[in-house]
Amino acid sequence: MTAMPRPRDRSEGAKRDIVAGGIVVAAILLFVGTGSNVMQSVIRSLIGIGGGPDNVLTSMLILNIALILFGWRRYEDLNREIVERTEAEQRARYLADTDPLTGFLNRRALMANGQQLIVDAALEKRQVALFLLDLDHFKTVNDIHGHAAGDRVLQVAAERITAVLPPSATKARLGGDEFVAMLPFEPAARDHIEALAAQLVAALEEPIFHGAQQIRTGASLGVALASEAGITMETIVRQADIAMYHCKDEGRNRFCWFEPGMEMAVQVRNQIETGIRSGMPRGEFVPHFEPQVDIASGRLLGFEMLMRWESPEYGMIPPERFIPVAEESGLIGELSLQVIGRAMEIAKGWDPSIMLAVNISPQQLKDPWFSQKLTKLLVETGFPASQLEVEITESSLFENLPLVRSIVTSLKNQGVSLSLDDFGTGYSSLSHLRALPFDRIKIDRSFVAAMRGSPDAQAIVVAIVRLGESLSMPITAEGVEDEATAIELTRLGCAKGQGWYYGRAASATDTTALLAERGLMRAPVVPEGAPTPDEAPLRKSA
Template sequence: MSAATIEPKPYDRSEGAKRDIIAGGVVIAAILLFVGTGGKVMQAVVGTLIGIGGGPDKVLSVALLLNIALILFGWRRYKDLNREIRERTEAEQRARYLADTDPLTGFLNRRALLARGQRLIAGAAAEGRHVALFLLDLDHFKTVNDIHGHAAGDRVLHVSAERISAILPPSATMARLGGDEFVAMLPFEPAARPDIDALATQLVAALEASVAHDAQMIHIGASLGISLATDASAVMETMVRQADIAMYHCKDKGRNRYCWFENGMEMAVQVRNQIETGIREGMPRGEFVPHFEPQVDIASGRLVGFEMLMRWESPEYGMIPPERFIPIAEESGLIGELSLQVIKEAMEAAKAWDPSIMLAVNISPQQLKDPWFSQKLTKLLVETGFPASQLEVEITESSLFENLPLVRSIVTSLKNQGVSLSLDDFGTGYSSLSHLRALPFDRIKIDRSFIAAMRGSPDALAIVVAIVRLGESLSMPITAEGVEDEATAVELTRLGCGKGQGWHYGRAMSATDTARLLADRDLLRTPLLPPTSPDTGDTEPLRKSA
């Protein structure tokens, strides 16, 4: 066996204790002998000095010297034992601290929280008090790591822990569960629940403030779920799970807020988990497919393009609308892969269209946080052979606020490939002329809420008119979403709006029905082959002829 593989023999505490007992016994014996022989030897030495006697006995003198040596040895061993005990005690305390503490924040870790929390619940119940458990999750924390790096993520966690500690009372038990999740437990009198609400409000407000890191201001927020223990029967694992459910309920409601756990939330979480599981299992099975909503030149009625809309054809639940699963795909981090998968299918279908027909695709705000998104979309164009000049990427205004420089880099790269760029949902609260100047947009899309309300609301009509005039002054064509009747189309024509889409022109249809529609209008590059099986798409023909 080589020297590299020889392991040191582990320290045996029982053997060490035996050696300490033997050493102690030797020292005690030496002290007793010293007392017995020392007196005689010293008397003989003194007698010799004053001229009485023949001097100390040599044997007794040697015994005395040996006793002194043993006593010195014992004293040194005593000091060594004291030092070893002190070092061992400090090491055990340090090991216990590391075992119970999160090193980044100084809070308890999950294991220590579960143990101490259960004792806290029992102690509070004995005093007739309740316990509130806060579970706090930082919003979009993964984005901080992806964009700014893990050092910035650690900085955000450290600052968040400092803010939590500054707001909560010293009696609170604070822990970091892992990642960006924090827990705090607070005993309180049953009548003092408003105080807990006030603390939750302060925590959410404090964590909304930006964090400075390397000359950058990182914007975060927090969603806070609260569960309640009213007696000693409460179980820590259950309380954490309930607070986690309440926290996700906050995220569904818009984030940056707090919610108390309610029994109905558990069912909603179960449904959400079923949908997320269905998304993960349905993606490799090809259950997500593109549908296409017609876009028409309002003045002439000519078909000019389609907007791709995602549909989920679940074998278990049937056709699931996007508003049911896309938010969950975004929260679970699946939206990027899912979107690119369906966009690729759309490109495969659309490359047979006439070059005059545009394909518009919506991009999730989460995808614009991916520095490699432009390259991924360009790769799809190459793989499918779809012309970049026929692709229009739609970006919502809300996605521009978190990292405008990154978005600018992405869209500039796409523009260099020949892709068109559209600013979607314009006018919904984030509108800024600076965005129209900062990014190379080709088109503005008016949000459907203004189109639906403009005939009955002078304010909505004024907004539509202002956006159309803005587009004219910037030489940017306007698309109106949500055109659902002839009267709205006529009014938009009068205002000078160029393009429209909505139920008035046709609902979203499957790829097969879209190909049939284009074949009827002689707008396919290649003839349409007869279908081998009936199509089940929800087709509604255009109300205007091309």
């Protein structure tokens, strides 16, 4: 076993340096004392006056010269050691304070330097703007293109931040894909800060090239203001972080100033997330069912399942309040499958002609095991796969198309129908429609609602209907709210519709009553040898 090298004791080195210095000083003094006598003897000997220098004095002179040379060598060694030690300390300080990938400050150095920057700016009657910038969809870059591409994106982002901001800006990488910049400015120059924020967002929207790959990310940027020395770095960073997440909620790829009301929104979001986590095991999330009908005849064809939250504290909460929180917190997969399972248990009592349509979150399509999980639900509930229609939004197709293709192909092989939801709002291309085994296209409600007052919206609806006909894909129109819209859709050739005109989403109890009224419930399965409902009273009376 190799012994660990013993660390050098700097105090011992200092003692040796002091001793060496003392010897050199003594040698110089002796040289001055003896050198003059020896040199005089040498000169006298040369001119024939004396017998030459004393041997002892000569030896002492030579020894003094040797000691002086030794001292000079030691002096040179000390100088070199001081330079090396200074460079090592500077290098260690740089590594301790710097993010190695981007060359920016790290979190620890930012918190220390930033606090001093705030104090210094306050003394000069200036303010400090703190930018907290988060790259949009950065995780997808790593998942699809690999971590080398992710590192390249971070490095290019740092270069663009440096190019936009003035040299005096303090720049740091907090970790992951989060960057911070701090800029002191005069209170009257707020417009300049907003212009810099806009330039940063625009610069980071430009594509990044990694080999043959072209990567687009974009950025959400929160801006917080330090206007007094008393504010702490922890507070201003948290405020900028809140503003940044507000940007993401507003659609990403933009900047927002922190406002006090945003903090309340964060607290509400945290309450919702806590409620979701505690409400799932208590069964507070339930399916509601919106009718889907044949537009021409009015015949009931199926229902789209919509999730509702029956909170004992807040009452009925619509999905637009809690679904985004569930997606951000990573709870949407578990929550969605739980409610879909409950919907299948209810729908297996429906007539086989009635379809159940369920929406799938884009987050769920990032799960390679999603098709297996949904198939497991079908087996556990006994619900026929042929009665299930999975609706996928077109925006889901662009994050990882090979994985989505694998999932939808697996579901198709199980007998599940597939529908492309919200068509027209994203960036679907004909190649995707041909490459993926969709059975149906759904026109987004925004086009249907605007159809009567907007020739452009009507033209889009007509184009989608004709596209469906050419691809042999039936069309479902969402958002049908009146008879006139239904008549117009029928004229255009749209076969299936849903919306308030046909009925709002209803609870499981109301939906079952509606189907029973129309005779669209499955006949109960009677075990072999058991009495039928008509026979039971007769046998009992016998």
